[in-house]
Amino acid sequence: MIEEIRISDLGVITRATLELDPGFTVVTGETGAGKTMVVTALGLLLGNRADAGAVRHGAKHAVAEATLRLPAGSPALSRAEESGALLEEHDGDTELILARILSAEGRSRAAVGGTSAPVGLLSELGTHLVAVHGQSDQLRLRSAVAQRESLDKFGGPELAAALAAYQGTFDTWKAASAELEEITSASRERVREAESLQAALEEIDAVDPRPGEDEDLKAEAQKLSNVEGLRSAAVTAHGALTGDEFSEEPNAVGLVDAAKRALEMVADDDPELRALGTRVNEIGILVADVTMELGSYLAALDGDGPGRLAEVEERRAALNQLIRKYAPTIDEVISWTETARRRHMDLQDDSGRVEALQAQLEGLQDRLAEQSKTLGDMRRAAALRLAARVSDELAALAMPDARFVVEVTDLDEPARHGGDHIAMLLQPHAGSAPRPLGKGASGGELSRVMLAIEVVLAETDPVPTFVFDEVDSGVGGKAAVEIGKRLAMLARHVQVIVVTHLPQVAAYAQRHIRVIKTSDAQAGDGAGFTASDVVRLDDADRVRELARMLAGQEHSDTAQAHAEELLEGARLALSGQAM
Template sequence: MIQEIRISDLGVITRATLPLGPGLSVVTGETGAGKTMVVTALGLLLGRRADAGAVRRGAKQAVAEATVLLPADSPVLTRAEEAGAIIERLEDGAELMLTRILSAEGRSRAVVGGRGAPVGLLVELGEDLVAVHGQTDQLRLKETSAQRASLDKFGGPKLAAALRAHSDCFDRWAAVRKELENLLTASRDRLREAEGLQAALEEIDAAEPQPAEDETLKAEAQKLSNVEGLRSAAALAHDALAGEEYDAGPTVVALVETARRALEHVQNDDPELKSLADRLGEIGFLVSDVSTELASYGSDLDTEGPERLAAIEERRADLNRLIRKYAPSIDEVLAWAENARARLEELEGDDGRIESLQAESLKLQAELEVLGAKLTKLRTAAGTDLAKRVTAELAALAMPDAKFVVELSPLAEPARHGRDGIALLLQPHAGAAPRPLGKGASGGELSRVMLALEVVLAAVDPVPTFVFDEVDAGVGGKAAVEIGKRLAMLARHVQVIVVTHLPQVAAYADRHIRVIKNSDATAADGAGFTASDVVLLDEGQRVRELARMLAGQEESGTAQAHAEELLADAQKLVASLS
């Protein structure tokens, strides 16, 4: 809801503040006073195209500002915060400031929540904030998707449940079709991939590599490549420990035994020496064991000759071929093979998956047909009801021969929202062909059509604020009273702002704002000036303004009496709506 609009140097308005609120607010004034500048200011705040000619003569810029009150969960707040807006949180909602500045040179900028923003953000936020219906404004329900959404909301919970069921089924069907299409279009690629994997696995399986085999063989090959050096070192070490001939002197075994015996004679005299003697005995056994193993090692080297080294190098060559093709090591080759085997099983199972998906697709398609038919039936009933109600409203709005039509047409392909194309049409008079909204009707007629439609949809598909610019153009008398009634009815659900010249409409307002024009043609330069002011009227001022609108004589007692009667009748109706 728009709490307040502030305008500076826009058209004939120098500076004005429009205090708004819930319910119905009307803006009146003499022709040329600047009433439409209110709608122009709203247009700027909704991101519409800016015209530098709207800047007041002599001013550097025009400014339109609005304070908007929104519920805490409004998507408008979420989007504004994402754009960096500063929002004032209240106990029961939040307050958002919108500003549009238009320079005399034609430059335009927007401010949302105290932060500079692209004008496109105002357009985006405005779609969820305000619907403007005027002589030249775009229709809120111009797009087919918006018309369909409004009809579906009008259809109530039963239609909503049918739409959800259809949407869920369509989503499953679309997912199945996508997977099936991917499998079918990629069949040749999958076949080539499967053949490649099969050949690779056959090569790896034929080689029968073992975990870490490449590292094991590398170590063994290095050992056999230096067999003479290893044999010589082992023999020398064996001789040093326990050999019969050792040029450097006594062997280690002999020296250890000599030391042990030296202590053996006195070990009973000192426990510490006995411990040392025992440890020498253990060293002697350990040296003997190592000596024996060295002798065995040398013997084994004699049995492993060039033949074994050749076999190892041949095996290593086989393993290196696998490593070059598939992975940096044999362990990684084995891991690759395991993954490839799983992928091959998946590829070989695609034929069965294709058959399963084809069957599922047919089943879901049949289910969509049933759900789509149910949705069409509910929409047809809702469309008939909507058309009947809007047509009745049009008759009361001085369009007795007009007929509102909701047309359903089958789509070539099923869609997530069903298989129905939705079009809202107007048959302006008997014998004429129904045409899309916005075609074949004057601006005043179109505004009344939209008023009738919004009144019917108000309880199920509202936006927070509706603005009607001279919705009563071309009507008067009883029809004007009916327009006022319907605006009051709409205002029970949403905020309504109306620019009007009819007292029958203005009488239904919850608040009445008058635009007053002041002019002076006696300026020294001959140019003169015109300026307008905006005033919120009290009860007495309302009576005089209605009298002016009725008879052009705001001080006339007869006109004021008629104005008071209008107000009393309107207030009775408004009270009955509450």
């Protein structure tokens, strides 16, 4: 719901704040006071086209802001978060701030959650947040998709289950059809692909690469290419440790052994030297191990001759050939081979797969036709119920001859949403042909049509907030009372904001906001000054405002008595005593 709307320098409104609550809020005021600026501000926040002429004369820019409180899981919150909006949680709900700035030069900027955003994002969020029904702007249920989705939700859980079952079958049928089309329309290409994969697999299998083999051979080749340097280093190290057989030069093994024996002789005389002797003994063991490993290394090195290097390079060349053709490394070549082998098997099985797919499609088409008929029958039944209930509402809204029609016709081809086309139509007068919404009614009539639809759909397909501008245009008396009742009924499920000039409608609101215009013809160097403010009325002020709306005399005792009577009648009606 919308918690607050802030407007500055928009039309005749210099600065105003509308604090809103759940339920039914009415906005009234004298003609020209700026009531419709509330709707204009909301339109800007919902991404409507900006008009520089709406900026207050003399101001640099106009600003419209709204603070909304939305429950967890709202699709609008998810979309806002994706765009980088900053969100704040309060008592389990989340606060979202929308803003639109319109310059006097015609430029427009938008912000969502304190972050700059394209105006298109406001439009996208608006579909989940607010439904506006104005004299020239009926946003909700404009598209065929929205009309179909509303009918499906009205149809209830059984229709939803039938739609889900149909869509599951449709998705499977679509995938099988696409696969069969690919196999049959690209048979030559698939044969060529199979032959190419066969040749590649034979080449790779002939080489039979092992994981990591290219890196292992690279290291071995580097070793064999430097064998003389490696041998020289190993011989030198071995000689330094063991000494030459015919040389009297000192060596590491002999020196360590001499140190060990010297310390062993006095080990019993000094614990410190005994400990050092133990460590020297460990060094002797380590030196002996290294000496032995160097000997083994030299023996193996002598066995690797030029012939082994040639074998390694030949093998590396074979592996590099695969790498150049199929993947950057041998491990990736092996991975590619596994994928290619599976694909080759699929291509080899084309004839059997075609037969299986054709059989599967026959079964799916029969099931799809059956489920489509079931879904269509349920939609037609729901359409009749919806049309009857909306038509009853229209009769109570001073449109007794109007008839609401929900037309369900067959599509030429099945679609994912079913085999039906849904169209909501209005027959405004007896004998006239039903026409699409918006083409057979005036702005005021269309607002009443949308009110009737929203009242019926409120329990199954609501958005958080509904805004009606002059929904009561062209009506009065009992019809106006019925409009007020139905707005109050709608407000049981959602937040409702109504701009009206009828006291009968205003009496049913839970909260009353008045737009007040002030002017001074001499201000501004004789150019004059007009401004509007917004005030929230208490009970006494509300009586005076209704008296003004009834008779133009807000201080008249008779008018005030009539206003109090209206309010009391509305209270009784809402409490069920006069419904």
